[in-house]
Amino acid sequence: MGPQAMTVKLGLLFSILFAATALAQPAFENRSQAMNITHQYLGGWEYFVGGGVATFDCDSDLYPDLFIAGGEGTSVLLRNEGAGRGEVVILEDATPNELALRGVLGAYPLDVDSDGILDLFVMRVGENMLLRGGPDCTFTEFDTVGFDGGTRWTTAFSATWETGKNLPTLAIGNYVDRNDPDGPFMACDTNFLMRPEDGQYITTPLLPAFCPLSMLFTDWGRFGQQDLRISNDRHYYVRNGSEQMWEMRPTPRLYSPIDGWQDYSLWGMGIASRDITGDGLPEVFLSSMGDQKLQWLDESADGPTYLNVPYARGTTAQRPFTGGDGRPSTGWQIEFGDVDNDGRDDVFIAKGNVEQMPDSAMDDPNNLLMQATNNTFVENGLKAGIATMDRSRGAALVDLNLDGRLDLVVVNRRAPVEVYQNVTKDAGSWLLLDIHQDGINPQAVGGWVEVTDGTKTWVREITVGGGHASGNAALVHVGLAGAGAAQLRVIWPDGVVSGWIDVTPNQILRVARKDDGITASPL
Numbered sequence: 283m284g285p286q287a288m289t290v291k292l293g294l295l296f297s298i299l300f301a302a303t304a305l306a307q308p309a310f311e312n313r314s315q316a317m318n319i320t321h322q323y324l325g326g327w328e329y330f331v332g333g334g335v336a337t338f339d340c341d342s343d344l345y346p347d348l349f350i351a352g353g354e355g356t357s358v359l360l361r362n363e364g365a366g367r368g369e370v371v372i373l374e375d376a377t378p379n380e381l382a383l384r385g386v387l388g389a390y391p392l393d394v395d396s397d398g399i400l401d402l403f404v405m406r407v408g409e410n411m412l413l414r415g416g417p418d419c420t421f422t423e424f425d426t427v428g429f430d431g432g433t434r435w436t437t438a439f440s441a442t443w444e445t446g447k448n449l450p451t452l453a454i455g456n457y458v459d460r461n462d463p464d465g466p467f468m469a470c471d472t473n474f475l476m477r478p479e480d481g482q483y484i485t486t487p488l489l490p491a492f493c494p495l496s497m498l499f500t501d502w503g504r505f506g507q508q509d510l511r512i513s514n515d516r517h518y519y520v521r522n523g524s525e526q527m528w529e530m531r532p533t534p535r536l537y538s539p540i541d542g543w544q545d546y547s548l549w550g551m552g553i554a555s556r557d558i559t560g561d562g563l564p565e566v567f568l569s570s571m572g573d574q575k576l577q578w579l580d581e582s583a584d585g586p587t588y589l590n591v592p593y594a595r596g597t598t599a600q601r602p603f604t605g606g607d608g609r610p611s612t613g614w615q616i617e618f619g620d621v622d623n624d625g626r627d628d629v630f631i632a633k634g635n636v637e638q639m640p641d642s643a644m645d646d647p648n649n650l651l652m653q654a655t656n657n658t659f660v661e662n663g664l665k666a667g668i669a670t671m672d673r674s675r676g677a678a679l680v681d682l683n684l685d686g687r688l689d690l691v692v693v694n695r696r697a698p699v700e701v702y703q704n705v706t707k708d709a710g711s712w713l714l715l716d717i718h719q720d721g722i723n724p725q726a727v728g729g730w731v732e733v734t735d736g737t738k739t740w741v742r743e744i745t746v747g748g749g750h751a752s753g754n755a756a757l758v759h760v761g762l763a764g765a766g767a768a769q770l771r772v773i774w775p776d777g778v779v780s781g782w783i784d785v786t787p788n789q790i791l792r793v794a795r796k797d798d799g800i801t802a803s804p805l
Contacts, residue, residue: 308621308628308652308666310690310702313371321375321699323675325354328407330636331437331457331495331515331551333675333693334388334615334751338400340419344716344790344805346680346756347419348373349402350693351386357404358382359419368685371703380413380421388676388751390439394424394450396722400755403452405436410454428482434471435460440747442499442508443723443775444530449478450727451530453510453747455494458518470519473512475534488534492516492523496553498748501728502527502579502586504563506777508728508745509586510534513550513568523547525568527586542585548575549612552750556618557741558627558653564743565591569613569631569750571642573600596659597651599631603661604669605645612642613649615750619679619688620761621666623710625738626653627761632692632750634673645671648692672697676752681759686712686788688759693752711762711787716805717744719774719795728775731758731793734782735765762787772800 323333336349345364351357361376385406394401395414402421404411409431413421427449438455456471470493476483492514499508510528524545527537537543549571555564559578566588568575576597577588591597601611615632622628631649635642647669651659663669673695682689687704694700713733717726731742740760746753762768769782772793780800785791790805 308650308662308704308706310667311705312667313701313703314698317371317373317701319360319373319699319701321350321352321358322355322697323351323353323693323695328435328460329353329387329695331675332387332405332751333695334749334753335676335678335691335693335699336389336391336402336753336755337678337680337691338391338753338755340400340415342417344684344757346682348678348691349381349389350699351388351676351751352384353386354384356382356384357386361419362682365683367683369683371682371689371701373682373701376419378420383411387437388439388753390441390746390753391755392441392450392727392746392753393723393725394427396448396724398724403439403441403753405439405454405751407435408433410436426481427478429476430483430485437751438494438497438512439753440497440499440510440745441727442530442746443727444477445776447478448481448722449483450723450746451478452476452483453488453497453499455497455512456491457493457495457515467518467520470523488528490523492519492526495551496748496750498553498555498745499530499728500555500564500743500745501730502564504730509537511553511566513548513553515549515551516547517549517571525550537586542580542583542587544587551612551614552616553748554616554618554629555743555745555748556627558618560738562739562741564741567597567616567618567629569616571612572610573598574613574616574631595657596661597629599649599651599661602633602643602646603649604647604664605671607643607645609641609643611646612636612639614675615677615752617677617679617749617754619759621650621679621688621704622652622706623686623712623761623763625710625740625761625763625765626655628652629659630677630679630690632674632677634675634695647671648674668692668702670694670700672700676750678752678754678756680754680756681714684714684790686714711765713760713762713768713770713785713787714790715758715760715770716790716792717758717772718792723775725755726772726775726795730773731770732773733760733762733768733770733785735762735768757790770800770802
């Protein structure tokens with residue numbers, strides 16, 4: 283570990299022990315009932331997992347729209363009417379026939395054909411769908427890229443763009459083999475990698491597979507290549523399985539203890555990734571049953587060696603913080619986001635019993651872990667007004683009304699979807715960024731955005747995947763505390779680093795590639 287990295291890590295540990303804690307006081311207002319949102323995620327055993335929401339702008343008005351899984355029921359598209367920036371959030375059911383689908387567990391937005399309109403990967407119990415987005419939230423199936431939706435039980439997805447390819451590489455994670463007569467235990471299905479060759483997808487298995495519930499392509503060491511991290515559910519693989527990281531070579535290979543990867547197992551539900559220590563490298567937060575695992579990279583190692591963050595940092599969220607149920611919690615969607623714009627990323631964790639598991643809490647409120655000035659995390663879900671006791675699954679932290687404050691969408695099993703508008707007073711400065719490059723991969727997936735105020739640098743990796751069945755392709759949000767001025771740069775997926783440009787906080791910017799530099803235009 284270099285001297286600078288050592289200073290960062292040790293400084294965090296000392297601050298945990300000695301610094302005074304300052305609590306943020308976020309506030310959310312539940313808007314669901316006022317908007318008459320009644321949609322629920324329904325179904326039996328095959329729908330105990332899933333229940334995701336895809337967050338993306340499908341009508342080019344900047345306001346994020348929501349495609350929400352229905353399980354055995356019908357999925358819905360809630361159009362964001364965009365009454366005005368900073369105004370009350372208004373969502374309306376405007377589901378086209380192409381999205382009124384059954385068997386949906388979740389979805390992830392991405393621009394498959396690089397036409398500037400976001401498409402959808404829809405994962406289902408049965409045939410997955412790859413839908414081409416058209417004007418004004420219209421969708422048709424891709425019929426020209428050789429995509430095979432299969433017939434399996436798909437519970438995880440991620441995508442990236444590999445060098446020289448005109449289509450994204452797709453990773454598809456399949457849970458338990460429903461046709462295995464000896465299952466469900468020890469009956470994990472096969473995962474697949476779909477890589478484009480001459481404009482057509484070629485499918486290859488990723489084995490061994492251990493019942494994944496989340497996948498994420500991430501450039502974990504900032505080497506210029508996104509590898510595939512998979513979080514698996516030990517409830518079904520029972521033994522001889524573990525968490526996984528695939529190195530994306532021409533023939534992918536699993537990282538092993540020889541590379542520094544440490545074998546460990548958990549009831550893996552979701553993955554979140556974000557640099558919260560300020561060293562430029564993303565930490566990883568894994569949701570699970572019993573406790574949640576926040577890990578940082580051991581920079582003294584040569585490979586992907588992750589260390590559990592000390593318990594004193596307050597991130598385990600292992601039991602309900604209110605309601606009186608003392609049994610272990612069950613975490614699902616997990617997501618970083620600065621909900622009060624104080625310049626420190628917070629964490630939302632959706633919680634809920636799988637169904638009627640007696641060893642796990644039934645009254646299991648969702649967590650809002652606010653990062654304090656001493657780098658510890660403090661529970662604020664009850665004070666913020668988001669501590670629902672429903673069985674939550676997928677979710678999204680997303681600015682629905684474009685006022686610079688992250689709102690919250692929560693999908694519940696057998697209970698209505700919740701939409702919370704962020705009404706936090708005296709929130710800090712912010713930026714919302716629409717990152718764009720011409721040609722292939724216009725979202726710049728695999729790239730990085732860095733914003734600095736001269737004393738602190740905020741880092742965002744552009745990814746497709748992670749969470750639990752929930753993909754978020756909304757504008758990139760950065761909370762800037764009290765910064766009155768900032769600078770921004772982009773490291774593009776091909777490794778080109780733009781120069782720094784001056785930007786003014788508290789606005790929405792279209793950040794576009796221009797030769798090897800960038801331009802930033804207000805939207």
